[in-house]
Amino acid sequence: MILEEVRLRNWRGVRGEDGERAARFQPGLNLLVGPNESGKSSLLEAVLRGLLDRHGSRTVDLRRVRPWGSSLAPEVRLVLHAGGQRLRVEKRFLSDPFARVYVERQGRFELTHEGDRADLHLRKLLLEESKRGSAKASHRGIAQALWYLQRDDPLPRQWSDALEEGLASLVGSVLTDPLQDRVLQRLRGELASLFTPTGRIKARSELKGSQDERDALRRELEERRRDIGRAERYREELEGFQRQRGEAEERLRAVREERRQLDLRSAGAPELEEEIARLSRGLEELRGERERGRRRLAELEQAGERLQAAAVELERHEDREAQLRVAVREHRRAAERHARRWEDELQPKLVLVRSEIEDLRTKMRIEQLEAELEAIDRRMARIEQLEAQLAEARQALTVLGPAELDDVQEARRLHERATVLRAQTEAAAIVVEWSLDRDVEVAVDPDDEPTSRSARRLVTRPTALRIDGVGTFHVRSNDQKLETMDQESRRTRERLTVLLERCRAESVEELLERSRQAGELRRRVGELAARLAESLEQGDEPADDGDGARSPSAALATRRRELAAELAALRAAAPQAVLPGMEDWAEERTLDQLRVLEERRQRLEKQIREEREAEQAAQQACLERNEELVAAGQLAAGLRAESGAHRAELERHQSAFGSVSTQRQRQAQLQQEEQRLDESLEERRQTWREQVERPRERQQELARQEAEWVERLRQLDAERADRRARIEEVTGLGLDSRIGDLEGKLAAVEDRCATLERRAEATRLLGELVAFHEADQNASLVEPVRELLDRWLGQLTEERYRGVSLGDDLVPSGVQPSGYDESQPLESVSHGSYEQIAVLLRLALGVLLSSDERQLVVLDDGLVNADATRQQRLLPILEEAAQHCQVIVATCQPSAYAGLDAHTIELEATPRWSPRVLARDAEPGSSSR
Numbered sequence: 001m002i003l004e005e006v007r008l009r010n011w012r013g014v015r016g017e018d019g020e021r022a023a024r025f026q027p028g029l030n031l032l033v034g035p036n037e038s039g040k041s042s043l044l045e046a047v048l049r050g051l052l053d054r055h056g057s058r059t060v061d062l063r064r065v066r067p068w069g070s071s072l073a074p075e076v077r078l079v080l081h082a083g084g085q086r087l088r089v090e091k092r093f094l095s096d097p098f099a100r101v102y103v104e105r106q107g108r109f110e111l112t113h114e115g116d117r118a119d120l121h122l123r124k125l126l127l128e129e130s131k132r133g134s135a136k137a138s139h140r141g142i143a144q145a146l147w148y149l150q151r152d153d154p155l156p157r158q159w160s161d162a163l164e165e166g167l168a169s170l171v172g173s174v175l176t177d178p179l180q181d182r183v184l185q186r187l188r189g190e191l192a193s194l195f196t197p198t199g200r201i202k203a204r205s206e207l208k209g210s211q212d213e214r215d216a217l218r219r220e221l222e223e224r225r226r227d228i229g230r231a232e233r234y235r236e237e238l239e240g241f242q243r244q245r246g247e248a249e250e251r252l253r254a255v256r257e258e259r260r261q262l263d264l265r266s267a268g269a270p271e272l273e274e275e276i277a278r279l280s281r282g283l284e285e286l287r288g289e290r291e292r293g294r295r296r297l298a299e300l301e302q303a304g305e306r307l308q309a310a311a312v313e314l315e316r317h318e319d320r321e322a323q324l325r326v327a328v329r330e331h332r333r334a335a336e337r338h339a340r341r342w343e344d345e346l347q348p349k350l351v352l353v354r355s356e357i358e359d360l361r362t363k364m365r366i367e368q369l370e371a372e373l374e375a376i377d378r379r380m381a382r383i384e385q386l387e388a389q390l391a392e393a394r395q396a397l398t399v400l401g402p403a404e405l406d407d408v409q410e411a412r413r414l415h416e417r418a419t420v421l422r423a424q425t426e427a428a429a430i431v432v433e434w435s436l437d438r439d440v441e442v443a444v445d446p447d448d449e450p451t452s453r454s455a456r457r458l459v460t461r462p463t464a465l466r467i468d469g470v471g472t473f474h475v476r477s478n479d480q481k482l483e484t485m486d487q488e489s490r491r492t493r494e495r496l497t498v499l500l501e502r503c504r505a506e507s508v509e510e511l512l513e514r515s516r517q518a519g520e521l522r523r524r525v526g527e528l529a530a531r532l533a534e535s536l537e538q539g540d541e542p543a544d545d546g547d548g549a550r551s552p553s554a555a556l557a558t559r560r561r562e563l564a565a566e567l568a569a570l571r572a573a574a575p576q577a578v579l580p581g582m583e584d585w586a587e588e589r590t591l592d593q594l595r596v597l598e599e600r601r602q603r604l605e606k607q608i609r610e611e612r613e614a615e616q617a618a619q620q621a622c623l624e625r626n627e628e629l630v631a632a633g634q635l636a637a638g639l640r641a642e643s644g645a646h647r648a649e650l651e652r653h654q655s656a657f658g659s660v661s662t663q664r665q666r667q668a669q670l671q672q673e674e675q676r677l678d679e680s681l682e683e684r685r686q687t688w689r690e691q692v693e694r695p696r697e698r699q700q701e702l703a704r705q706e707a708e709w710v711e712r713l714r715q716l717d718a719e720r721a722d723r724r725a726r727i728e729e730v731t732g733l734g735l736d737s738r739i740g741d742l743e744g745k746l747a748a749v750e751d752r753c754a755t756l757e758r759r760a761e762a763t764r765l766l767g768e769l770v771a772f773h774e775a776d777q778n779a780s781l782v783e784p785v786r787e788l789l790d791r792w793l794g795q796l797t798e799e800r801y802r803g804v805s806l807g808d809d810l811v812p813s814g815v816q817p818s819g820y821d822e823s824q825p826l827e828s829v830s831h832g833s834y835e836q837i838a839v840l841l842r843l844a845l846g847v848l849l850s851s852d853e854r855q856l857v858v859l860d861d862g863l864v865n866a867d868a869t870r871q872q873r874l875l876p877i878l879e880e881a882a883q884h885c886q887v888i889v890a891t892c893q894p895s896a897y898a899g900l901d902a903h904t905i906e907l908e909a910t911p912r913w914s915p916r917v918l919a920r921d922a923e924p925g926s927s928s929r
Contacts (some may be wrong), residue, residue, distance in 0.1 A: 001082040001125050002027055002854045002886040008046040010072035011065055014039055026903040027854060029882035032890040034907030040890040041150055043907075044860055048143065050076040050091050051122045055099035055115070062093050071095065082125050083853070089122060145845045147858040154838035155812060155826075184770065191767045194760050207756040214749045221742040231727055238723040245716045252709040259702045262695045272688055279681040286677060290670040297663040300650070307646040314639040317632055324629040331622035335615050342611035350604040357597045360590055362570055367587070369567040376560045383532065383556060390528040396521055407503055408515040414496040415508045421489035428482045430459040432475055440468045460486035782806050788844040789837075796836060796873050801829075804837060812837060832865035836874070839863065843881040850885040857881065860890045871896045878902075 007022040008014060014021045021039045023032065032040050045065070053062065065074045073095035079088050086104040091097075099118040102109035113121045126141035148154070194205050201208045436442070443466040461483045462476035496508070505511040790803035793815075805814040805823045814823035815837070826834065839862045846857035863871060879901055881887055891897065894904075 001080055002856050003047060003078065003080050003888070004086075005077075005079040006043055006047050006050075007077040008043065009075045010067055010070075011046055011074050011076070012039075012042050012067060013037060014042065015067040015070060015072055021907070023905045023907070025886065025888060025905070027886050029878055029900070029902040030886070030888045031894070031897055031900065031902040031904045032888060032907070033894040033904055034892065036892055038892075038907040040892070040907060041860055044147075044149060044858055044888070044890060046074075046076040047078060047858075048147065048149070049093075050078050050089055051126060051143075052141075053091075053093070054119045055091050055093060055097040058094060066094060073097070081854075089118075142849065142855070143858075146842055146849070146855060148839060148842055148862045149858065149860045154835050155841070187763070187766060187770065190763050194763060199764075201760070207753070207760050210749065210753040210756055214746065214753045217742060217746040217749060221746060224742065234723045234727045238720060238727070241716050241720045241723065245713060245720075248709050248712050248716065252706065252713070255702050255706045255709065259699060259706070262699050262702070272684065272691065276681065276684045276688060279677060279684060283674065283677045283681055286670065286674050290667065290674060293663060293667050293670060297667060300659075300663065303646060303650040307643065307650055310639055310643040310646055314636060314643060317636040317639060321629060321632045321636060324625050324632060327625045328622055328629060331618045331625060335618035335622060338611045338615035338618060342608045342615070346604055346608045346611065350601065350608065353597055353601045353604060357594065357601060360594045360597065362573075364587075364590060364594075366567060366570050369563050369570070373560060373563055373567070376556055376563070380556045380560070386528055386532045390525060390532060393521055393524045393528060407499060408511060411496065411499050411503070411508050411511050414492055414499065418489060418492040418496060421485055421492060425460055425482065425485050425489055428485070430475060432459050432463075432465070434465075436467070440470070442467050784848055785841075785844050788847060789840055792840045792844065792877050793837065795877065796840065796870055797833070798873075804841075812841060832867070832870075835862060835865055836870065839874075840877070843877065843887070846885040846887070847881055855885045857885055857887045858890075859888070861892070862889075863891075863896070868896070875900050 003025050005022070005024045007020060009020050011021070021043060023043055032043065034040050049062070049065070053059075062074070066072060073092050075090075075092045077088070077090050079086070081087070088102040088104070088109045090100045090102075099113075099115055099122075100111055101113040101118045101121055103112045104110075123141065126143050194202060194207060196202055201211070434442075445464045445466075446461075459475045462474070465473040465475065467473070500507070500511065503511055503514075505514065786804065786806050789806070793801050793804060799818050802816045802818050804812045805816065806812055812826055814826050815829055816823050826837070829837070839859060842857055842859070846855050849855045863874065866874065875897065878887060878889065882902075889897070889902070
């Protein structure tokens with residue numbers, strides 16, 4: 001199936017009569033381009049929902065498709081090719097839903113399916129038999145593998161059965177005859193009745209029932225046999241408990257006798273405990289005195305060590321002072337040497353080179369000024385001619401008068417308006433004519449025109465005609481607009497007369513002729529001014545001609561005087577020793593010589609800069625060493641003072657405690673005395689442990705043993721009573737007859753169970769054989785996908801990965817990196833590579849599924865995490881896949897697909913809708929039809 005056209009209305013941001021979104025696609029590679037929120041994903045979502053969702057569905061996902069804040073009904077229309085037919089699909093959801101499928105026959109579309117039949121027919125195009133919609137990818141049939149939309153997982157855990165059936169149709173080995181189908185169907189039915197999907201025996205099968213019955217009989221028979229064995233063990237245990245009770249009584253008597261003997265031995269413990277306490281106090285006092293002596297000895301030794309360390313540190317800093325003095329002298333000599341080199345040797349050379357450069361630049365400036373003066377003379381002649389022509393045109397324009405363009409346009413308008421009003425008045429006025437037989441006085445009020453014996457008059461307002469001897473006639477019109485038009489006509493003529501007098505024109509025709517002549521003169525003035533500005537294109541500032549205006553000729557004259565003055569000044573100031581020798585030099589030679597001198601100047605300046613930097617570095621180093629020398633001197637003085645303090649402290653300790661040797665002798669004496677007291681104390685403690693502590697511990701242990709033996713006797717009495725009761729219980733059950741009945745029944749059940757087990761095992765082996773054959777067929781389906789995917793993956797990653805591990809269900813489980821023998825988990829690759837593998841897998845499946853008929857592969861921004869290099873490597877892969885199937889790539893970054901041989905559909909951004917429009921669309925009855 002491939003898509004030719006999609007149109008949608010009232011879909012998310014697309015709304016209203018004029019808010020339709022449409023796109024047409026080619027059979028090969030199509031690029032759907034547009035900014036964010038332009039409707040790319042909405043178009044693809046509409047295609048999928050138009051094929052899979054029931055028209056009467058009202059799920060939450062469908063309600064979210066409706067435009068925000070409105071009750072409009074989402075609509076989609078598709079034109080597609082499937083099964084050798086061209087179809088048109090029309091669907092509307094939520095409000096007045098419908099579904100229609102048309103088939104093109106002889107150039108016209110004919111309705112073939114409608115309602116639920118249309119929904120079912122469309123789902124079958126994608127090999128999807130379930131009645132669920134497209135909200136989940138697993139309900140999309142074959143589109144699960146070929147469509148990669150936003151928010152979809154790159155790779156599913158398991159493909160749908162529709163995809164496996166689509167691939168299976170490519171291999172002829174899956175075709176079987178009817179007899180084989182019946183055998184396989186019966187085998188699968190037998191396996192389903194016997195085993196669960198995990199291979200275990202079903203709980204409700206006959207075999208499981210027989211096995212459960214056999215196991216129950218075996219357990220009961222074993223239980224009865226264990227009862228007989230338990231009775232024998234109870235008798236043996238009862239005899240053993242009787243022997244243990246006699247032994248426990250004997251041990252209890254021995255423990256009580258030993259406790260009595262220990263009580264007699266511990267009678268002299270108080271005197272021995274007092275002597276041990278006295279020796280412990282003496283030993284503690286001796287150890288305190290020895291600790292105080294040890295601290296005094298440590299203080300003496302530390303004072304001596306501090307004095308020695310201060311002396312060593314002082315000697316080191318004095319050596320450092322001597323080294324710093326030598327370094328200061330060396331840095332001072334280096335600074336003086338660098339200063340003499342740049343001041344006495346390099347600076348005079350630089351002054352001489354700069355003088356020669358200035359002479360060359362003076363020569364070049366003189367030549368430049370002479371050329372500019374010649375150009376100014378030529379321009380001045382041309383400008384004077386243009387100025388004369390411009391003044392003549394302006395004079396002629398002044399002679400024509402002060403009429404302005406606005407006055408001319410106003411006069412034309414008033415003239416046209418007066419003409420129209422006059423014609424309208426004459427058409428609506430009352431015509432009064434009279435002819436009198438004799439001369440009589442005729443008075444007209446109002447009197448606008450002379451009156452005669454015979455007259456004809458247009459009456460536009462109430463008028464009275466008084467004729468002597470006859471009477472007065474009153475004439476008026478019932479049309480109130482007539483008088484208004486007459487008054488407006490009079491005012492318009494009066495305004496036109498005033499305007500003509502201001503412009504000093506006799507008529508409107510004269511004023512228009514003068515305006516035409518003035519326009520021609522203005523064009524002439526503009527042309528001359530433009531030519532004059534072109535002549536002044538160098539941008540010279542105009543000079544003041546005395547009355548505030550600035551003349552271009554005067555500006556050039558001023559510029560000429562300035563250049564001539566500068567030239568004279570340069571010639572007067574040029575060194576006479578250099579200029580005469582340079583007058584015959586060509587410009588190229590002058591520039592070469594100037595470049596040579598500039599290079600020499602730069603070298604000298606660089607050498608001077610380096611020498612000065614070296615001088616400054618030497619001075620800075622000298623300053624730093626001098627500061628270090630001062631700091632070292634201060635530190636040495638501090639060390640001398642510290643050494644004197646340590647010496648005074650050592651003398652103070654020696655006067656108070658004696659010398660170090662005296663303290664050491666005293667420590668040796670105290671140590672010997674402590675050792676003697678410690679040995680005496682240990683001897684008394686050993687006697688205490690033998691005569692007091694150990695007997696007390698033994699007394700506690702014997703008391704515990706006595707309690708344990710008493711408790712043991714109680715437990716043995718309870719165990720003996722329990723075993724007697726158990727023996728009586730077992731011997732009263734009649735076990736021998738019951739065991740015979742169980743053995744007979746068990747033999748019959750075991751025979752039946754063995755028969756059923758042999759049949760189940762044979763069925764399982766046959767099922768494994770069939771599964772092995774089907775697995776071999778699946779391998780023939782997986783291999784073409786793996787070969788195409790491995791080739792594309794190596795091309796995309798420059799052989800970084802050799803291939804992808806595919807299971808029999810065509811779901812990738814790992815990748816094979818180059819240089820490694822073992823496959824690595826798919827989760828070990830980057831997220832971008834993971835998405836790219838998903839895209840390549842969908843393209844490969846699309847190619848193989850298109851062997852009989854082109855299929856549609858959709859990628860909605862599936863390469864958003866690809867870098868620019870992999871993006872470019874993917875373009876030829878897309879073009880290759882598009883030779884076999886239809887590919888639609890939606891993206892908001894068209895530059896990433898530059899150079900791709902694809903049909904491009906560009907979408908504009910969806911317009912924003914105001915709250916007023918949203919409220920209008922939300923009104924009842926506002927749904928688009």
